[in-house]
Amino acid sequence: MFLTRFLGKRSSQPSEVKIELEHDVYLAQNGDLDVRNQLIARYTPFISQVASKVCKRFIDPSRDDEFSVAMEAFDEAINKYAAGKGSSFLSFADLVIRRRTIDFIRKEARHRGQLSLEQTLEGEEESELSPIETQASIQQYQLDYEASLRKEEIDHYKEKLKEFDIDLMDLPEISPKHADARQNAIQVARTLASNQRLATLFKEKKKLPMKELMNEVEVSRKTVERNRNYIVAIILLLMEDYHYLQSYLQLDEKGG
Structure with missing residues (x-):
């Protein structure tokens, strides 16, 4: 319910502000670095908040890698946003940040798992996992990752539907x-x-x-x-x- 109210407030901002934001995004896409940097600075709290929602904890901009990933995702959203599609820029940026942050978390978890396995097998001549088991593990990781992205999309879609009183x-x-x-x-x-x-x-x-x-x-x-x-x-x-x-x-x- 909180997220629904949050998105509702964000999407109900005055049309003049929306127009100004999309104009700034257009300028940034066309090479205005000053406007791009101003956009990133202005929406740093938004970037941090979205990353925190994904991670389910407070994200410290000064030390958490997830924040850097979210910042890069916001910059990517500036580059890829298309106003003609109808979606607001902040809604689009929200999805891009969520996806990139989840991608980072998944890769980090997988990397830590590989390191743990390597440390366990250190000194042994061959891995306990067969090539078939290794491939199955990679495939399962991909399935889990895609499932997470689908869940994020579904959660976001549910929030948008609630703005129109639709369950x-x-x-x-x-x-x-x-x-x-x-x-x-x-x-x-x-x-x-x-x-x-x-x-x-x-x-x-x-x-x-x-x-x-x-x-x-x-x-x-x-x-x-x-x-x-x-x-x-x-x-x-x-x-x-x-x-x-x-x-x-x-x-x-x-x-x-």
Whole structure:
């Protein structure tokens, strides 16, 4: 609940501030180092907070490697952010920081495990693990790592849904029963998510901009109203950088 309120406050900042932030990101992407450094300095508390949430402990910027990883991730987010996708910069940066921090933690844990194994086997002529067992261990690590990323995406998605009073567990119930109805709803969601003006209205008002949206789609207003929560859920899925969730749900051009 706390995280939901936190994200809600962050995403409800005045539109002027959002525009200024995205303009600064644009300048940084185009080589303005002063603006880039100002962005990093201004959002250092945000960077530290996201890293702390992932690590579930306070991250000390002066000594914790996780903070350096999070700072680099924020810089990466500046480089890769695309305003036209609809997701706010801070929401995008949140995901990038989470992913890179988890990646670092996993690699460190794996490295420590390898060191422990090497120390245990020191002086022995050959490892107790066969090549097959070693390969299986690596594969299991990759599966665990991807599972963590999926969990982070799901947790983030749940928080975004709550901003619209939608519970993740209710999605099967609100999904249209017929395939053609689902495809129509997904197409409405795609139309809004790909239209920067509509996406901006959606984020600012925290609801579907019905008047403007109906000028862009071919389905009836009644149909959109009936499937409102499902459409909102798909919009959020499309607007955010949910690599694993989008792949899992297979939201291709035909719907899904």
